[in-house]
Amino acid sequence: MTPQTIYHRIRMDLLERMPYSEVIHIGSTAIEGLKTKGDLDINLRVTQDKFWESVNEIIKMGYFELDGTLQCDSLRHLKPINKYEIDVAIQVTVIGSEHDTFVIFNEILRFNNYARKEYEVIKTQYGFIPDDDYREKKAIVINKYLNFFKQSPQQGASPDPSSPASNCILREYKNQ
Numbered sequence: 001m002t003p004q005t006i007y008h009r010i011r012m013d014l015l016e017r018m019p020y021s022e023v024i025h026i027g028s029t030a031i032e033g034l035k036t037k038g039d040l041d042i043n044l045r046v047t048q049d050k051f052w053e054s055v056n057e058i059i060k061m062g063y064f065e066l067d068g069t070l071q072c073d074s075l076r077h078l079k080p081i082n083k084y085e086i087d088v089a090i091q092v093t094v095i096g097s098e099h100d101t102f103v104i105f106n107e108i109l110r111f112n113n114y115a116r117k118e119y120e121v122i123k124t125q126y127g128f129i130p131d132d133d134y135r136e137k138k139a140i141v142i143n144k145y146l147n148f149f150k151q152s153p154q155q156g157a158s159p160d161p162s163s164p165a166s167n168c169i170l171r172e173y174k175n176q
Contacts, residue, residue: 003029003040006084014044014090017057021046026091026102028123031110035120039087043102048074048094055092063090068132075099101146108145115145 004025011023027041028034046054055065055076063078065071066089074097078090093100108115118141126137 001085003036003038003086006040006086006088007042010040010042010088010090013061014042014058017061018044018046018050018054020050021054022095024103024106026106028119030106031116034109034116035123037087037123039089040084041102042088042090044090044092045095045100045103046092048097051076051092051094058090058092069135070099072099101142104149105142105146108149112145115141118144 007025007029011025014021014023022043022045024030024043024045025041026043027039028036029038029040044054044058051074055078058078059065061080062083063080066077066079069077071077074094076092078092080088091102093102109119110116119138122134122137122141126134129137
């Protein structure tokens with residue numbers, strides 16, 4: 001099964017159990033043409049009052065909290081217990097929290113060629129080192145572009161003015 005097929009199955013499961021949530025395919029497999037390890041990342045966005053209920057519901061579905069990742073009251077990383085033939089992770093985030101950045105970064109990758117190229121270098125050069133080291137390398141690139149996005153007077157603008165950016169989509173997401 002492809003990551004997209006698995007995503008649609010998981011999405012239906014999540015929405016059936018948590019109809020109040022937003023379920024979004026994120027990560028490299030969500031962006032056509034981006035290099036990927038073939039894993040699947042999903043962002044489940046919920047309000048603060050539904051956060052722990054959602055985390056507990058996902059655990060009931062056969063997922064566990066992933067060690068070695070940031071876990072707090074607005075972000076939880078969960079993985080299934082031997083459920084799929086590819087690596088799957090669900091990031092539960094509180095809408096509007098400081099950790100609610102997965103969709104923004106995906107849009108940056110989708111529309112900013114410089115960010116995409118830099119991210120692909122990390123995937124290519126470091127995709128097979130230990131997970132903690134790999135996450136650290138990815139975080140540097142992710143934070144660079146998220147910080148630019150947050151500080152830019154023209155929200156969503158590219159660090160390179162000649163690069164096309166989807167200011168409209170990024171602005172729309174940021175203002176939700």
